[in-house]
Amino acid sequence: MTARVLWRKSLSAVMLSLTGVCAFVAVSVLFLILGYLVIHGGRSVNWDFFTKLPAPVGELGGGMANAILGSAKLLALASLIGVPLGLLGGVYLAEFGGHAAGFVVRYAADLLNGTPSIVIGIFAYALLVLPFKHFSTFSGAFALGIMMIPITLRSTEEFLRAVPLALREGALALGASKWRAILTVVLPAAYRGILTAVLLALARVAGETAPLLFTAFSNRFWSPGWNQPTASLPVMIYTYAVSPYDDWHRQAWAAGLLLLGLVLVINLLARVVLSRGAAVRRS
Amino acid sequence: MPSTANSSVSLAAGLPASPGRELAGEHSMRMNISKLNFYYGEKQVLFDISLGVAAARLTALIGPSGCGKSTLLRTLNRMHETVRNARLDGEITLDGQSIFLQDVTQFRRRIGMVFQKPNPFPKSIFDNVAYGPRINGASRPLSDVVEASLRRAALWDEVKDQLHKSAYELSGGQQQRLCIARALAVEPEVLLLDEPCSALDPISTAKVEELLVQLKSSCTIVIVTHNMQQAARVSDFTAFLLNGSLIEFSPTPQLFTTPADSRTEAYITGRFG
Amino acid sequence: MERHFEKDLNELKERLLWMGGLAERAVHQAVQAVLNADEQIAQRVLAEETAINEMQIEIDDRVVHVLALHQLMAVDLRFVLAVSRINNDLERIGDQAVNIAQAAQRILRHPRVKPYVDLPKMSEIVEGMMRDALNALVRRDVVLAQSVLSRDDQVDNLRDQIFRELLTYMMGDSSVVYPAFDLILMAKNLERIGDHATNIAEDVIYFVQGRDVRHPAVDRR
Numbered sequence: 086m087t088a089r090v091l092w093r094k095s096l097s098a099v100m101l102s103l104t105g106v107c108a109f110v111a112v113s114v115l116f117l118i119l120g121y122l123v124i125h126g127g128r129s130v131n132w133d134f135f136t137k138l139p140a141p142v143g144e145l146g147g148g149m150a151n152a153i154l155g156s157a158k159l160l161a162l163a164s165l166i167g168v169p170l171g172l173l174g175g176v177y178l179a180e181f182g183g184h185a186a187g188f189v190v191r192y193a194a195d196l197l198n199g200t201p202s203i204v205i206g207i208f209a210y211a212l213l214v215l216p217f218k219h220f221s222t223f224s225g226a227f228a229l230g231i232m233m234i235p236i237t238l239r240s241t242e243e244f245l246r247a248v249p250l251a252l253r254e255g256a257l258a259l260g261a262s263k264w265r266a267i268l269t270v271v272l273p274a275a276y277r278g279i280l281t282a283v284l285l286a287l288a289r290v291a292g293e294t295a296p297l298l299f300t301a302f303s304n305r306f307w308s309p310g311w312n313q314p315t316a317s318l319p320v321m322i323y324t325y326a327v328s329p330y331d332d333w334h335r336q337a338w339a340a341g342l343l344l345l346g347l348v349l350v351i352n353l354l355a356r357v358v359l360s361r362g363a364a365v366r367r368s
Numbered sequence: 369m370p371s372t373a374n375s376s377v378s379l380a381a382g383l384p385a386s387p388g389r390e391l392a393g394e395h396s397m398r399m400n401i402s403k404l405n406f407y408y409g410e411k412q413v414l415f416d417i418s419l420g421v422a423a424a425r426l427t428a429l430i431g432p433s434g435c436g437k438s439t440l441l442r443t444l445n446r447m448h449e450t451v452r453n454a455r456l457d458g459e460i461t462l463d464g465q466s467i468f469l470q471d472v473t474q475f476r477r478r479i480g481m482v483f484q485k486p487n488p489f490p491k492s493i494f495d496n497v498a499y500g501p502r503i504n505g506a507s508r509p510l511s512d513v514v515e516a517s518l519r520r521a522a523l524w525d526e527v528k529d530q531l532h533k534s535a536y537e538l539s540g541g542q543q544q545r546l547c548i549a550r551a552l553a554v555e556p557e558v559l560l561l562d563e564p565c566s567a568l569d570p571i572s573t574a575k576v577e578e579l580l581v582q583l584k585s586s587c588t589i590v591i592v593t594h595n596m597q598q599a600a601r602v603s604d605f606t607a608f609l610l611n612g613s614l615i616e617f618s619p620t621p622q623l624f625t626t627p628a629d630s631r632t633e634a635y636i637t638g639r640f641g
Numbered sequence: 642m643e644r645h646f647e648k649d650l651n652e653l654k655e656r657l658l659w660m661g662g663l664a665e666r667a668v669h670q671a672v673q674a675v676l677n678a679d680e681q682i683a684q685r686v687l688a689e690e691t692a693i694n695e696m697q698i699e700i701d702d703r704v705v706h707v708l709a710l711h712q713l714m715a716v717d718l719r720f721v722l723a724v725s726r727i728n729n730d731l732e733r734i735g736d737q738a739v740n741i742a743q744a745a746q747r748i749l750r751h752p753r754v755k756p757y758v759d760l761p762k763m764s765e766i767v768e769g770m771m772r773d774a775l776n777a778l779v780r781r782d783v784v785l786a787q788s789v790l791s792r793d794d795q796v797d798n799l800r801d802q803i804f805r806e807l808l809t810y811m812m813g814d815s816s817v818v819y820p821a822f823d824l825i826l827m828a829k830n831l832e833r834i835g836d837h838a839t840n841i842a843e844d845v846i847y848f849v850q851g852r853d854v855r856h857p858a859v860d861r862r
Contacts, residue, residue: 251487255547258445259500259554260477269503274490574644581645600710601646624709 122345126338134339139305139316145332149340151307155222155315159301160291162226162311167233168283174234175241175279180267191239198235205231206296214300220314225301229293233286240282244275277358284355288348294319318344395422398558398588399444404458406439406448406612413439415613417458421558426580426589428603428620430596432635436612437592441560444590445479446472462558477504480551480559480587485567486543488535488550493527496535496546500554513553521549522579541572545579552587559583561591565598577602596636600624608632646711650720653703654779657724657731660696661775664731665768667693667738668834672764674745675827676757683749686742693735700728716848723848727778730837730844734771737830737837744823744830751820754810760828763799766792767831770838777845789842790854796835803828 133148140147174194178187209228214220248271256266272279301315303324308315318340325337399421406414414436421427421444429437439448446467448454460467467475477500488496497514498506506513514531518524523545527538535546544564551559561580565573580589580602593599599606600620607617608629616623616632627633634640667686674683704725707713713721770789777786807821843855 249487251483251485252489254447254450254481255483255487255489255550256499257450258447258476258479258481259503259550260473261499261503262473265503269499270489578643578645597712601712621706621710625705 119345122338122342126335126340126342129335129339130342134336138307139321142330147336149316149318149321149336151304152316152318152321152340153343155301155304155308156291156317156319158222158308158311158315159226159229159297159317160287162222163229163233163290164283164287166227166230167286168237170230171234171237171286172241172279174238175245176267176272178238178242179245180263180271191242194235194238197231198239201295202228202232202293203295206299209296210299219312220300220302221312222301222308222315223311225297225315225317226311228296228300229290232290232293232296233283236286236289237279237282240285241275241279244278244282245271247278248274277361281355281359284351284358288351288355291347291351292319292344294323298323395420395425397421398423398463399590400459400461400464401440401444402459402461404440404443404456404460406436406443406456407454408451409453413612414443414456415611417609417614419607419614419617421588421590422605423588424585425604426584426591426602427605427607428599429590429592429607429609430594430599430635431609431615432640433594435609437609438562440609441562441590441592444558444560445476445481447476447481477554478557480554480556482544482547482551482559482561482564484563486540486547488538488543488546491535492532493535493538493546494531497549497553499550504554517549517553518546520552520583521545522575522582523549539572541568541575544568544572544576548576548579552583556587558588558590561589563592563594566594573598596624608635610635646707646713646717649703649707649711650717653700653707653721653724656696656700656703657727658775658779660693660700660728660731661771663689663693663696664734664738665771665775667735668741668764668771668831669768671738671741671745672760672768672827672831674742675748675824676761678749678753680746680749683742683745686738690735690739693732697728697732700724704728716851719848719851723778723844726844727841730840734834734837737834741827741830744827748820748823748827751817754807754817754820754824759799759803759806760824760831763796763803763828763831766796766799767835767838770796770835771841774838774841774845777842778848781845781849783846783849786842786845786849790839793835793839796832800828800832 133146135148135153136150137146137148138151139149174190178190182190205228209224209231213224213227252270252274253266256270257263261269297317297320301317301320303320304314304316322337322340322344325333325340328334397420401420402418404414404417405412417440429440431437442448443456443460444467448456449472462475462478489499491499494511494514497517498510501510501513515524515528518527523542526542527533527546530537535543538546544567548559548561548564565576568576577598580591583589584604591599591603603620605617606620606623608615608623608627608631610631616627616629618628623632624636627636667689670682671686673679674686704721707721711717770792773785774789776782777789804825807825811818811821840855843853846852846854
């Protein structure tokens with residue numbers, strides 16, 4: 086009897102430490118990456134990094150101002166494409182979609198969500214680069230926007246479904262049409278959740294490199310308008326990291342640090358938005 | 369009145385007249401339900417219901433859970449149409465006009481509804497009450513409508529200094545009175561209430577009940593309640609439903625003292641249901 | 642917060658007091674018929690009894706409705722129960738007044754047996770007890786109700802004195818047996834009315850304080 090108890094106790098202790106160690110490893114990976122980025126790239130994050138164009142090959146210094154602006158433009162345009170489509174699609178799914186149509190849309194969105202990003206890149210390349218015979222900000226944003234659609238759509242649907250039926254009925258009973266009820270009551274009730282979803286989608290595509298390689302491509306100079314190839318942080322990291330120059334390596338680390346910092350901030354923002362919303366709902 | 373035919377003095381002079389017992393048939397009807405059958409898919413939940421809703425009176429629908437009283441209430445503002453595969457036959461009229469021939473959003477503006485759980489919108493107190501007038505185009509200044517509605521719902525004094533706070537910061541009882549104010553803001557001709565006190569504590573319940581008694585002079589009210597004492601306290605007419613059929617419909621004092629049907633008696637004396 | 646059933650309770654009280662007024666008036670008139678030898682007043686008492694009976698039924702109806710529709714508690718519940726009992730006592734008082742009025746009609750067929758001394762005194766006390774019992778109800782005045790209870794002994798004493806006196810007359814002169822017997826009945830009726838007034842006062846104390854003072858000998862735990 087005591088032997089069994091001893092066996093059970095030691096097994097429990099072993100499993101507990103095992104799971105604890107795994108959890109620790111999982112968390113420490115993030116901190117390892119962060120630490121690595123800070124050590125290697127921290128020194129390069131300076132005023133020049135944010136304000137200067139890349140230095141010509143062989144020269145020290147220079148910055149990534151064009152890539153930062155390029156990423157911002159790409160993400161902004163991608164949101165303009167992906168968010169409305171995802172949002173309205175989510176509204177359709179949650180409020181109007183019948184059984185069959187709902188199933189098809191939902192399934193398609195889930196498949197799209199699982200589609201490798203490089204495939205989406207090829208699609209954008211075939212659609213918007215080949216016909217015009219040059220890379221462009223627009224084609225890159227298109228690729229990223231497509232990637233945002235399924236996340237936005239499914240989260241919008243989930244958050245809309247979480248809005249109590251009683252709220253919809255309350256609006257309908259006051260003589261609101263269905264569209265009016267959705268626009269003035271249901272969406273406002275769910276907007277924090279939807280905003281969170283949009284932010285998470287944004288964080289997800291902010292680091293995408295593959296689809297940009299053959300859509301937005303890259304650029305060592307400013308990229309005016311939407312119709313020229315543009316630099317972006319992920320692609321710059323890729324280009325600089327595989328280059329033979331130490332200074333570029335350091336700048337690649339710095340760009341990585343910036344990108345990770347951006348994702349962290351967006352995640353944090355999403356968390357704050359959501360928790361505030363929940364607090365109001367509960368009280 | 370005491371009969372004083374034989375005496376030289378009127379023995380009852382100066383005494384206020386006693387209200388006679390009201391009969392449903394003697395009243396002008398605001399709404400009429402006739403031969404209503406209701407189905408969810410293949411399942412029939414209401415059977416051949418006919419009943420009148422008297423103007424400026426409070427009509428209560430009582431009965432055990434699942435007897436169809438809420439379904440019946442929801443047909444009165446066509447809220448059942450939001451449910452897939454709900455279907456009905458029969459006729460319901462408002463002031464003699466079939467409610468099914470009217471534009472549904474226009475029609476619903478004439479019928480206010482208050483739900484089981486308080487369902488304020490995630491907006492300020494002011495915006496909650498102003499919601500109906502806003503979408504319907506208010507003829508008076510919004511702040512007047514909001515104040516008047518909150519006063520009618522006996523909530524004004526409690527919230528007048530915090531109109532721009534979120535409605536979620538109110539207590540449950542206040543939220544329910546806010547929902548009543550929101551419904552009153554569009555000046556409905558009929559007010560439907562679906563177990564409005566089931567989520568409230570006794571004091572809040574009493575407040576809502578007093579409010580209903582005051583409101584019925586200016587508004588026709590139909591209330592569904594699983595609390596038959598509540599029906600007894602506030603209503604003028606009571607309908608007892610069982611398994612989707614109307615068993616008895618009488619003036620409330622009569623139904624609760626001398627019910628005509630033995631099933632009604634068994635229910636109100638707590639012997640089943 | 643004022644509850645809407647308070648309106649019903651007030652109407653109930655109003656009607657009970659109205660009925661009390663009718664009963665008081667009946668007693669007063671019936672006695673006056675004898676004292677003033679006025680046959681007409683006696684007839685009026687008989688005619689007006691219907692009003693009291695109708696009021697009893699209306700009050701009963703209202704009591705049933707209030708009990709059925711509003712779940713009354715504590716002082717409200719005791720009030721309605723007290724009203725129900727007082728209603729009965731008032732109706733019985735009305736019956737006693739009718740008895741007196743009928744006796745009056747018989748008495749008036751004979752010459753007066755004797756000058757009335759104790760009878761007016763007794764009726765004055767009894768009418769005062771009725772009035773005070775109902776006033777105590779209105780004012781929720783327990784002290785006034787107690788004073789009604791204490792007057793019951795005076796009434797009993799007066800009744801005994803009237804019995805003795807009239808018996809003496811009957812033994813002395815057999816021709817006065819009929820009217821004297823009716824006068825004895827009348828004293829008995831008045832004494833019963835005093836008892837009903839006492840009951841009303843006890844109900845008032847019960848309503849106000851929740852205390853049952855009817856039978857001190859009964860042990861309540």
